[in-house]
Amino acid sequence: MKIAALVSGGVDSSVVVHQLKEQGYDPTIFYIKIGMEDEHGYVDCPSEEDIEITDYIAKKYGCKFEIISLHDEYWENVVKYTIESVRRGQTPNPDMMCNKLIKFGAFEQKYGHEFDKIATGHYATTTIVDGKTFLSTAKDKIKDQTYFLGQINYMQLSKLMFPIGHLLKSEVREIALQQKLPSATRKDSQGICFLGKINYNDFIKRYLGEQEGPIIELETGKILGKHKGYWFHTIGQRRGLELSGGPWFVVKKDMEQNIVYVANGYDPELQYGKTVKLRGFEFLTEDVWNGLPEERDILFKIRHTPDFTQGRIRKENDLYIIESTEKIQGIAAGQFGVVYDTEAKLCLGSGVIM
RNA sequence: UGAGCUAUGGUGUAACGGUAGCACUACAGUUUUUGGUACUGUCUGUCUAGGUUCGAAUCCUGGUAGCUCAA
Numbered sequence: 001m002k003i004a005a006l007v008s009g010g011v012d013s014s015v016v017v018h019q020l021k022e023q024g025y026d027p028t029i030f031y032i033k034i035g036m037e038d039e040h041g042y043v044d045c046p047s048e049e050d051i052e053i054t055d056y057i058a059k060k061y062g063c064k065f066e067i068i069s070l071h072d073e074y075w076e077n078v079v080k081y082t083i084e085s086v087r088r089g090q091t092p093n094p095d096m097m098c099n100k101l102i103k104f105g106a107f108e109q110k111y112g113h114e115f116d117k118i119a120t121g122h123y124a125t126t127t128i129v130d131g132k133t134f135l136s137t138a139k140d141k142i143k144d145q146t147y148f149l150g151q152i153n154y155m156q157l158s159k160l161m162f163p164i165g166h167l168l169k170s171e172v173r174e175i176a177l178q179q180k181l182p183s184a185t186r187k188d189s190q191g192i193c194f195l196g197k198i199n200y201n202d203f204i205k206r207y208l209g210e211q212e213g214p215i216i217e218l219e220t221g222k223i224l225g226k227h228k229g230y231w232f233h234t235i236g237q238r239r240g241l242e243l244s245g246g247p248w249f250v251v252k253k254d255m256e257q258n259i260v261y262v263a264n265g266y267d268p269e270l271q272y273g274k275t276v277k278l279r280g281f282e283f284l285t286e287d288v289w290n291g292l293p294e295e296r297d298i299l300f301k302i303r304h305t306p307d308f309t310q311g312r313i314r315k316e317n318d319l320y321i322i323e324s325t326e327k328i329q330g331i332a333a334g335q336f337g338v339v340y341d342t343e344a345k346l347c348l349g350s351g352v353i354m
Numbered sequence: 355u356g357a358g359c360u361a362u363g364g365u366g367u368a369a370c371g372g373u374a375g376c377a378c379u380a381c382a383g384u385u386u387u388u389g390g391u392a393c394u395g396u397c398u399g400u401c402u403a404g405g406u407u408c409g410a411a412u413c414c415u416g417g418u419a420g421c422u423c424a425a
Contacts (some may be wrong), residue, residue: 012387095386236391237390237391243379244364244365244377244378246377303391304388330391331392335388335390
């Protein structure tokens with residue numbers, strides 16, 4: 001079986017190679033470059049170290065190694081999507097789109113189609129139910145990354161392998177140490193991948209500029225201060241408002257008038273909601289509810305959090321609507337709502353929060 | 355050029371004449387493969403010049419600034 005392993009130079013994907021070799025496979029290693037190094041003078045320093053380590057891994061295990069650039073594809077799809085989403089006042093999720101469009105999209109078209117399987121270092125598993133493959137959660141419930149995979153489709157899913165999905169993070173580190181992999185003690189990556197060390201707000205500013213507008217307390221209509229553009233703030237956000245007498249949380253944005261609305265206190269009611277409306281909902285594997293004629297109990301996430309939230313889902317025309325059991329903080333349009341079964345095992349599908 | 359009141363970090367506020375504390379912000383870490391949340395930590399202050407006192411943010415005097423009321 002021909003396997004392509006996507007390796008980034010981090011611990012997780014390094015251990016993926018080890019696991020595959022242990023299982024008797026001989027994967028071809030791909031390092032995907034997507035950074036902004038050639039854009040506008042930005043330099044993506046980490047990639048050099050990443051490539052070095054990946055190269056070392058490839059040599060150590062005697063694997064074919066290819067460095068490929070999907071920079072243009074990434075720019076055309078993910079970065080453009082991110083900027084457009086922010087411009088509309090929404091909260092994008094570039095990393096989910098990266099999985100859907102780049103790692104399992106553009107990569108598949110250009111290189112992956114020659115392979116039988118694509119292996120990645122995601123903390124996720126697959127489960128076969130009635131002969132069909134479902135995305136399912138990782139053994140390590142805290143590191144579980146199925147949320148970020150919620151947007152992929154069945155074709156993509158059925159070609160994927162997650163060799164470390166049944167391991168705990170601590171076990172992965174342990175293996176890396178035992179094998180003396182140079183990435184064993186590297187810090188986990190975090191933050192939007194293509195930005196590297198670039199500050200998010202600087203990035204947004206470069207493309208959308210600044211436009212001063214008022215910060216208004218939603219309950220009273222009082223003007224409390226100024227912001228530099230609604231696109232710098234997201235629903236549920238506390239930091240960056242520079243208002244005293246808080247804490248203040250962003251609860252609403254008026255894109256027409258460039259107003260950011262806030263609410264005060266540690267637990268402002270307005271910060272919470274119970275209804276999450278999803279548009280463009282797609283099942284990952286298949287419609288497990290046969291059109292959802294009546295409400296179903298589910299678990300879901302509206303962000304990448306360690307915890308699942310309980311709720312009930314129903315369908316209204318094209319929309320899937322989740323009524324949460326508990327109040328949830330920071331329901332931000334543009335983020336994805338990912339739905340799981342009541343066991344928190346199978347990842348069923350996802351849609352965009354309205 | 356009348357009277358009264360107030361002056362404490364970036365902001366809002368505490369401190370019987372006895373170690374200037376708290377909250378928010380900002381910053382830095384932790385957590386997190388999305389600008390979120392949460393958690394931990396750090397910085398910055400007694401308007402000014404004198405005086406009383408062992409000791410002044412506190413009491414007294416002048417100055418300066420602001421607010422209120424009169425005009």
